[in-house]
Amino acid sequence: MEKKLLGFIGIGNMGGALARAAAAGIEPGQIVLANRTQERAEALAQELGCLAASAEDTARCARFLFLGVKPHAMGDLMRQIVPILRARHDRFVLVSMAAGVPIARIRQLANGDYPVVRICPNTPVSIGRGLVTWCAEGARQEEMAELMDAMAGAGLWDECREELMDAASVVGGCVPAFTFLFLEALADGGVRCGLSREQALTYAAAAVEGAAALALRGEEHPGALKDAVCSPGGSTIVGVNELENRAFRAAAMNAVAAAWKRTAELGR
Numbered sequence: 001m002e003k004k005l006l007g008f009i010g011i012g013n014m015g016g017a018l019a020r021a022a023a024a025g026i027e028p029g030q031i032v033l034a035n036r037t038q039e040r041a042e043a044l045a046q047e048l049g050c051l052a053a054s055a056e057d058t059a060r061c062a063r064f065l066f067l068g069v070k071p072h073a074m075g076d077l078m079r080q081i082v083p084i085l086r087a088r089h090d091r092f093v094l095v096s097m098a099a100g101v102p103i104a105r106i107r108q109l110a111n112g113d114y115p116v117v118r119i120c121p122n123t124p125v126s127i128g129r130g131l132v133t134w135c136a137e138g139a140r141q142e143e144m145a146e147l148m149d150a151m152a153g154a155g156l157w158d159e160c161r162e163e164l165m166d167a168a169s170v171v172g173g174c175v176p177a178f179t180f181l182f183l184e185a186l187a188d189g190g191v192r193c194g195l196s197r198e199q200a201l202t203y204a205a206a207a208v209e210g211a212a213a214l215a216l217r218g219e220e221h222p223g224a225l226k227d228a229v230c231s232p233g234g235s236t237i238v239g240v241n242e243l244e245n246r247a248f249r250a251a252a253m254n255a256v257a258a259a260w261k262r263t264a265e266l267g268r
């Protein structure tokens with residue numbers, strides 16, 4: 001197979017979402033997909049107009065090789081492809097998305113000090129509204145520029161020191177799940193008050209999206225933005241009081257801290 005710009009081995013939730021983001025930004029013929037259950041790679045390749053291949057062929061031809069398996073499966077995958085990587089004479093970059101797994105460990109598993117980019121994406125990358133935090137060792141500046149350009153369809157890319165990647169992976173990667181939980185509960189509340197399920201979910205999601213957009217402007221502290229919604233003696237402050245009674249903020253902080261601890265455990 002001729003050389004391709006991007007190869008993805010493991011196209012589950014995250015690898016698949018990144019492949020979709022890639023296909024939105026570059027010529028799909030430059031993307032090759034591999035997966036343990038190969039029919040899945042073939043189905044996604046057909047949908048995106050790119051190629052499906054074995055993990056070995058993908059490892060042989062991709063300039064940027066995305067490793068999209070679970071952290072505990074990384075050892076087996078690397079054993080499978082190391083002989084192919086060793087036989088390559090051209091330059092290539094490994095891109096690992098394995099939560100909690102340091103670059104040094106990837107290089108150890110790869111049995112070579114290849115350039116490695118460690119990324120932490122979140123699932124909104126599949127619609128171009130994601131966050132990808134990254135750190136790299138051995139990758140040249142122009143390679144990073146090329147990678148981010150090819151993957152611009154994923155959303156915002158932000159460089160992060162490696163020692164902070166676990167924290168970034170929680171606040172960027174786990175928060176969508178926490179938010180979906182919050183959204184579901186808000187929609188339940190709306191239904192409890194008489195809205196249809198569809199109305200309740202749409203209104204809650206639109207409000208969360210708008211609130212996040214305001215916070216992202218960075219002009220005002222979230223506390224000030226909250227204050228602006230709370231009229232004295234009004235309904236919002238009564239709801240805020242109820243959340244505070246249930247230790248909402250402590251629950252959110254503890255969720256982040258617990259997920260951060262678990263990320264470190266899983267990466268070991």
Ligand SMILES: NC(=O)c1ccc[n+]([C@@H]2O[C@H](COP(=O)([O-])OP(=O)(O)OC[C@H]3O[C@@H](n4cnc5c(N)ncnc54)[C@H](OP(=O)(O)O)[C@@H]3O)[C@@H](O)[C@H]2O)c1
Nearest residue numbers: 010011012013014035036037068069070071097098099173
């Ligand atoms: N999900 C997230 O929000 C998120 C966020 C940040 C980082 N990550 C990271 O992304 C990685 C993947 O997570 P995920 O949630 O996408 O997991 P997933 O949905 O289980 O996907 C893993 C994929 O890898 C495939 N696979 C396993 N071993 C393979 C092998 N030897 N060769 C080829 N394909 C193989 C699996 O194939 P089958 O179809 O046969 O099962 C599956 O499609 C993890 O390292 C995780 O830490 C995920």
